[in-house]
Amino acid sequence: IQMSRAFKYVILGGGVAAGYAALEFVRRRGDATAGELCIISEEAVAPYERPALSKGYLLPEGGARLPAFHTCAGANDQLLTEDWYKEHGIELMLGTKVVSADVRRKTLLTSSGEVISYTTLIVATGARVLKLEEFGGSGSDAENVCYLRNIVDADKLVRVMRSCPGGNAIVIGGGYIGMECAAALVANKIKVTIVFPGKHCMGRLFTPKLAEFYENYYTSKGVTFIKGTAVSSLEISSGKVTTAILRDGRRLPADMVVVGIGARANTALFEGQLAMDKGGIKVNGQMQASDASVYAVGDVAAFPVKLFAGEPRRFEHVDCARRTARHAVAAALGAVGDIDYLPFFYSRVFALSWRFYGDNAGEAVHFGDMDSAAASSTPKFGAFWVIAGRVAGAFLEGGSPEEYEAIAHAVRRRAAVPDVAQLAREGLAFVLRE
Numbered sequence: 001i002q003m004s005r006a007f008k009y010v011i012l013g014g015g016v017a018a019g020y021a022a023l024e025f026v027r028r029r030g031d032a033t034a035g036e037l038c039i040i041s042e043e044a045v046a047p048y049e050r051p052a053l054s055k056g057y058l059l060p061e062g063g064a065r066l067p068a069f070h071t072c073a074g075a076n077d078q079l080l081t082e083d084w085y086k087e088h089g090i091e092l093m094l095g096t097k098v099v100s101a102d103v104r105r106k107t108l109l110t111s112s113g114e115v116i117s118y119t120t121l122i123v124a125t126g127a128r129v130l131k132l133e134e135f136g137g138s139g140s141d142a143e144n145v146c147y148l149r150n151i152v153d154a155d156k157l158v159r160v161m162r163s164c165p166g167g168n169a170i171v172i173g174g175g176y177i178g179m180e181c182a183a184a185l186v187a188n189k190i191k192v193t194i195v196f197p198g199k200h201c202m203g204r205l206f207t208p209k210l211a212e213f214y215e216n217y218y219t220s221k222g223v224t225f226i227k228g229t230a231v232s233s234l235e236i237s238s239g240k241v242t243t244a245i246l247r248d249g250r251r252l253p254a255d256m257v258v259v260g261i262g263a264r265a266n267t268a269l270f271e272g273q274l275a276m277d278k279g280g281i282k283v284n285g286q287m288q289a290s291d292a293s294v295y296a297v298g299d300v301a302a303f304p305v306k307l308f309a310g311e312p313r314r315f316e317h318v319d320c321a322r323r324t325a326r327h328a329v330a331a332a333l334g335a336v337g338d339i340d341y342l343p344f345f346y347s348r349v350f351a352l353s354w355r356f357y358g359d360n361a362g363e364a365v366h367f368g369d370m371d372s373a374a375a376s377s378t379p380k381f382g383a384f385w386v387i388a389g390r391v392a393g394a395f396l397e398g399g400s401p402e403e404y405e406a407i408a409h410a411v412r413r414r415a416a417v418p419d420v421a422q423l424a425r426e427g428l429a430f431v432l433r434e
């Protein structure tokens, strides 16, 4: 006989979006939330700020540890420990995987064989890492091969890193994970070689010129870049990788490997049941899926972005998870307007820190002195992207809060650019004047 329970609201997934959604429920419903809301998470711990895993968590000393970075610490808001959920009567089902969903019947089946039914479902299943095996490679199960998505992965990474002080790490992938982990490995006194098939790092966002600055900076910290090729295989001995072999036959000694070759949204439970778009669940401006009792938020949601003429987009970034989660809860509890989202990404590595707003489409106009910036301990430079005479996107390294606010504002109001050469000359002054 199957156990079965019913909740008015169920959040499927226990990551960033789930934590922010829970706080929004309590803010809006107060004590009425008790007994109404259930969160089902495959992870063993309450929702936490995932970005900490590739930054504070990997520090050589005094690294960030739970409970310090449960949500919503990242927004300088309330820290939601397991006790918080208890105190508010929210059912937090940890270590529980949902293995199937029936949208028509409004039920979820868990790995423990329990059927959970809902009136309203918020899908917050996030994304999963892509594995080497999905590109024809192998070796993911080796003792010293690390991925990074959750706290279990982060613990393995820390353990492996500490097991080979002064050793060689091969980082596969030059995206967010590759770049952030490489910086952390250097801080832990590990020698790093980054290998990726593209022409430059952070290919989805950076221009070649922006990438050049960061690659030079990393190189000055002792990191080696091998670009335009891939690791074709990993040589394994007694369960551990010893050598990474490149497509061109080169052999690189490896004490450990970190893989960051992209992510895929966790949509499988809903394929064939909900409309999909951009690799995620298609939702409207209320974050509502093609079935009106289902909402989707965070990495898994493709939603219309007003700033881009209502074009559907999916973002794999924490600010989006926080805001779409709050918006979905507001929408599920009553009428709100359609979401009006300003895309925002950021990263911090070494002593560097950048922010990006909007869309990196159109003509890129760089500003600041990026050559001398490499020599400066507090570099400040960036780029605007211009479409049809208006600012569509903006990137800034080393800005002050006021400067970040100014570039965000320029993107939000799509500031007119009568003369691109003037924008390049003036740089930040162009937007600070407004």
Ligand code: FDA
Residues within 6 Å of the ligand: 012, 013, 014, 015, 016, 017, 018, 040, 041, 042, 043, 049, 050, 051, 052, 053, 054, 096, 097, 098, 099, 124, 125, 126, 127, 148, 149, 150, 266, 269, 297, 298, 299, 300, 315, 316, 317, 318, 319, 321, 344, 345, 346, 347, 348
């Ligand atoms: P998230 O992945 O946080 O949560 C999904 C949850 O659903 C997980 O708990 C998962 O276990 C659970 N789940 C999935 N399927 C399930 C099932 N079938 N049953 C039960 N549970 C299930 N962004 C940024 O803007 N700046 C940054 O610096 C960083 N840094 C960063 C570092 C690292 C290491 C990672 C991996 C990611 C980032 N990000 C980031 C991206 C950011 O963390 C990401 O966009 C958000 O975590 C997305 O939040 P979600 O809640 O959508 O997914």
Ligand code: NAD
Residues within 6 Å of the ligand: 054, 127, 135, 172, 173, 174, 175, 176, 177, 178, 180, 195, 196, 197, 198, 201, 202, 203, 204, 230, 231, 259, 260, 261, 262, 263, 316, 317, 318, 345, 346, 347, 348
């Ligand atoms: P990514 O898409 O940023 O980068 C993937 C990298 O892997 C690229 O450099 C790409 O060229 C390379 N690559 C692709 N296929 C490859 C292959 N077969 N062999 C070698 N290299 C290959 O993805 P990621 O860095 O893995 O990040 C995973 C997720 O975590 C993303 O959703 C990302 O947004 C998120 N994240 C975000 C941040 C942040 O916003 N600061 C930080 C960490 C992680």
